[in-house]
Amino acid sequence: MNSIRSKTEDLEILLAVADHGGFSAAANALDIQVAKVSRAVARLEQEHACSLFTRTTRKVSLTYEGERFIMAIRSAMEQIAGAEFALTEQKTRPSGRLRLDAASPFVLHQLVPLVKPFKAAYPDIELELVSSDSIIDLIEKRTDLAIRIGALTDSGLHASLLGRSQLHMVASPNYLQAHGTPNSVEELAQHDIIGFSDITSLNTLPTTPPIQLTMNLKASSGETVRQLCLAGNGIALLSNFMVSKDIKEGNLVSLLSGSINTPNPREQVNAVYYKHTALASRIEAFLTFIKSRLDL
Numbered sequence: 275m276n277s278i279r280s281k282t283e284d285l286e287i288l289l290a291v292a293d294h295g296g297f298s299a300a301a302n303a304l305d306i307q308v309a310k311v312s313r314a315v316a317r318l319e320q321e322h323a324c325s326l327f328t329r330t331t332r333k334v335s336l337t338y339e340g341e342r343f344i345m346a347i348r349s350a351m352e353q354i355a356g357a358e359f360a361l362t363e364q365k366t367r368p369s370g371r372l373r374l375d376a377a378s379p380f381v382l383h384q385l386v387p388l389v390k391p392f393k394a395a396y397p398d399i400e401l402e403l404v405s406s407d408s409i410i411d412l413i414e415k416r417t418d419l420a421i422r423i424g425a426l427t428d429s430g431l432h433a434s435l436l437g438r439s440q441l442h443m444v445a446s447p448n449y450l451q452a453h454g455t456p457n458s459v460e461e462l463a464q465h466d467i468i469g470f471s472d473i474t475s476l477n478t479l480p481t482t483p484p485i486q487l488t489m490n491l492k493a494s495s496g497e498t499v500r501q502l503c504l505a506g507n508g509i510a511l512l513s514n515f516m517v518s519k520d521i522k523e524g525n526l527v528s529l530l531s532g533s534i535n536t537p538n539p540r541e542q543v544n545a546v547y548y549k550h551t552a553l554a555s556r557i558e559a560f561l562t563f564i565k566s567r568l569d570l
Contacts, residue, residue, distance in 0.1 A: 466508030
């Protein structure tokens, strides 16, 4: 690393000599000793086995080889400066593609309403939302960030807690009118229960002790479970982030709230991403933006 830094410094000195027309003028411009300028030029000439400058008592001028070398160096140094500026600019104005993975209900009920204001705040970030109801490999799927619901297993991912989303046993008014309202956990055995087909842990009611619900109807997607519940097919255990509006509008009724332990591990909502030496500004901007706006 030090040799690279030294080489870059020599090249910057070489450009200064060419631009200012002499060793002393370059030294004054860079605020260094003339001897340091001479050593830098000598190292480059020795390394490339050619003279870069023609020196007389009156002036210093570039040789043919020096002119061609200077042209190449100047182009490279401008590219480096441009790259450094882009990094600095990205810190103050985040940009680039941000690929985000989350379960379908979270995307639909939490993220979609925030897309328009987020794009207005960060127009240079290209947001890409991916809906999946299973755990994905972020690197394999070229995904920057994922929203995970529930307790996290140990992994190489960094987790940022976004909040907690309370669980509700819910049913539609039509279903309750036709089948009655359960007044205890034990009475759930007399009702139609809608659950998850792929992740059986989501069918465990967090009571004391936990109860494994018996399903009459299953679906792989949480949004499908919600729609089945809205249509009067039975009772479901769902997160507040996807049914709070339904409960407020009277389309679903929350049941047995005093029986569900809260908080519990399933209520955790985390943003996860791979650990880096510094968090990409586009990820940091997104997390900061949504954290205070999520309706969990």
